[in-house]
Amino acid sequence: MTAARRAEATEFADRVLDVVDTIPPGRVLSYGDIAEYLGQGGPRQVGRVMALWGGGVAWWRVIHADGSLLAGHEREALARYQREGTPLRAAGDGQFRVDMRRARWAGPVS
């Protein structure tokens, strides 16, 4: 059942993308949080989905658990954060990270 397996992968991806699309402006979620929220897979699987099909959603709202930004897209994400008012934290060297303590979204239900 290779077709079924592919269908499952697409379904998982669809769920992840749906969750990401549900994240309100000014908030973020970590890969592990999304995996935990879905109750399946893991942070890496979420990361894979984002890498493949994340281009159609607010990928900048999905970051690492420690609040670090995506490698290679820091400038883009930073612009989004400043525009949406996402709580940021400067490290002094130009290293900006999201303040997970405040920006972390609890989900549709809180």
Add this chain to the structure above:
DNA sequence: GTGTTGACAATCA
């Protein structure tokens, strides 16, 4: 079937 890699995470030094 085995080993390596990866948009990760938690823990330890």
Add this chain to the structure above:
DNA sequence: CTGATTGCCAACA
């Protein structure tokens, strides 16, 4: 706070 190590899950050669 930074860096290194281990654990996890799935894809890929």
